[in-house]
Amino acid sequence: MVARTAREILRWLESLYLTYPIVVPKWDLSNGYAYAEILHAYFPNEISMFTYLNGRSLNSRLSNWSLIKQFIARKKIPISNEFIDATVHGKDGGAERLLEQTYELFTNKKAYIDPTNERTDDFTDYSYQRNLHNFERAHTSKSLKNNLKVTELITDPSDAYRTKKSADILYQSKLDREKSRVDNPDRFDIKPTLAERCLRKPLRPDSTAQDWYIKSFDSRSRSATSTTVKSNSFKQQSRETSADVLKKSSMSQHHNDKGLIQADDNNLFYKEIVLKQHSVPLSDLMQINQS
Structure with missing residues (x-):
């Protein structure tokens, strides 16, 4: 070196x-x-x-x-x-x-x-190691040997100094390994995590936050409507006795009397409530876009 x-x-x-x-x-x-x-x-x-x-x-x-x-x-x-x-x-x-x-x-x-x-101010072999291939770079024990000299330990034999120097070298070698894994994912066979695969796509250059808000609001409304449709179809396909049907109808009528709203796609008030539950305030999106 x-x-x-x-x-x-x-x-x-x-x-x-x-x-x-x-x-x-x-x-x-x-x-x-x-x-x-x-x-x-x-x-x-x-x-x-x-x-x-x-x-x-x-x-x-x-x-x-x-x-x-x-x-x-x-x-x-x-x-x-x-x-x-x-x-x-x-x-x-x-x-x-x-x-x-x-x-x-x-x-x-x-x-x-x-x-x-160019050389670093910490007097380590980092500038030399980064110019080598991945299989030629020093491992952890070799990094300790290269960057922690015996004469340093003799002139300053304190345990605190040795611990600090060793911890700094080990931390730097850890960062180097992580960086090499990020730069060469194919070499280490790194697969993206579930969170990385589920990230939202960024806004297109020709679109604004208001356009994104309108499109997402329409998609959320369609998803909410499809959910209610599926739940209603499932209820209709379930086999129930006439007594249970009468009992449930009487209970729903009893709840309606108390002021509860029954799930019905034809009810405009019910649709408005569902859309509000799945919506995001437009002001929040505009503040994020402006920042």
Whole structure:
């Protein structure tokens, strides 16, 4: 997982005639010795290379970068400590961001960065993983290994830090899996749910909310009428004795006397009640359309 460095920065590094050329910034800048040489090229009388150790151990890294941080603070050079910490631990994109910021400060120029190789501020391998195929991407345990370095756990051994970092990495890997499932439904054989299949169709561009309201009102009225017709036909087809028929007719007459309305398609008042029960206020639809 090698992040690309701008060509202007590579030319700038070659012009400094460093003792050890920077080929892969992620590894060549981790111990701080090469970065101390960059500072020595601009401040030869204030940076002594004899005080820096060219080693790979964690103690050599922390010792060199502590001296560099003291010099940066004394000279008031606006170098980000986040970039330095990411470079010490070998995080993805940390050394490249540090070189870009140093190049801009010392040369007063801005390097061109390809938009396809933009790096995130959280120093993870997300930009690298998204360019791979689904079967090439890292799984959960590999994501933890790539984004949580051993040196981070040594320098900050608190359980709260480990828990937070692990939870963030696991949550990001979960989001990546969900996104890959949404982007490639055929690969995972995802079938739409019942709620997704029952969604209403959107309004056509040439129609308005009032037109939709009138059409839906007519369809609801037809459905309500068909329901009453079916219920009446079912009642007529049911086999009932004459005594039960007389009993029910007397009960319906008794209810009518109390003021109840009997289901009858020829009754206009009954039709109006059914339509009102299945209708939606037009003002609500107009407010939704306006918003």
